[in-house]
Amino acid sequence: MLVRNQSGLQGKGMGILQPGEKVLIVAADEADQMVIEAIKRALEERKITPYFKYTYEMRGVTKEQAAADRQRRLGGQDIKEAGIYQATAWITGQFPNPSQPAAWLKQKDPQTFAALFPGRSAETVLTRTGQKPKGEGADTDTGQTSSGAGDYRARFAVGDAIKDFLTKHPDVRGVFWGKGGSTGLRRQLYPLQDKFLGTFIQDNVYDL
Known part of the structure; x- marks a missing residue:
């Protein structure tokens, strides 16, 4: 079909x-x-x-390099909960400095923050530095496993x-x-x- x-x-x-x-x-x-x-x-x-x-x-x-990078960024995410990670991608992909909205969410709603950023991904997003907006298409959108640090x-x-x-x-x-x-x-x-x-x-x- x-x-x-x-x-x-x-x-x-x-x-x-x-x-x-x-x-x-x-x-x-x-x-x-x-x-x-x-x-x-x-x-x-x-x-x-x-x-x-x-x-x-x-x-x-290599596949191994990509897996290691993905684990660093998304460690703890469960594919069965893939729908909620669209919100994760919105935060990490659309904000020049995703650590700021992530920190705000953690303070205002720790439970939702934990769901969107499980495991090691929480530390990763909270320590992210600012990036220059380069257009649309976050990691989840493109299927990329890069850190999104901002270089072309x-x-x-x-x-x-x-x-x-x-x-x-x-x-x-x-x-x-x-x-x-x-x-x-x-x-x-x-x-x-x-x-x-x-x-x-x-x-x-x-x-x-």
């Missing part, structure tokens, strides 16, 4: 793809391999050629790698990428923004 739906979250669905076409799909580092394989097989049954890439590949780091390379590495891939493979129709914030994701792909087909959130059994 997923590969036949023509509409998706903040964009098109995979159902828009036609037999014979090729597509790039960028999955989050923690994507379930079994789910990815099932989607790949379903697309191939429709005579579509999918290129699956993980965000750590696009950033040029860390924040836009995935978007740049996607543009490079699409430029080298002009026969690929476009890309499904990210968890949300499609306006920011499109901007990261400029001048190839029309190649952004939609987000890709169905990379685990909880969202499938």
Whole structure:
């Protein structure tokens, strides 16, 4: 059903793809391999050629490096509670200095703060330094595992790698990428923004 739906979250669905076409799909580092394989097989049954890439590949780091970075930032988060972490991403991705709203929330509502920043992620966000806003698309949106410290390379590495891939493979129709914030994701792909087909959130059994 997923590969036949023509509409998706903040964009098109995979159902828009036609037999014979090729597509790039960028999955989050923690994507379930079994789910990815099932989607790949379903697309191939429709005579579509999918290129699956993980965000750590696009950033040029190893899976182990990405996992260590993610654990440092998000240690303690439970994927079964993924919905509430949209608020976490809003705090860490949209404020120039996320430690300030995080400290305010901890003082005003310790219980909510603990839910949004479990385990080691609490210490990480409270000690974050200020960053210059670089546009939209927080870590959770892009699927990146960078610290979000503000430098261009860390924040836009995935978007740049996607543009490079699409430029080298002009026969690929476009890309499904990210968890949300499609306006920011499109901007990261400029001048190839029309190649952004939609987000890709169905990379685990909880969202499938």
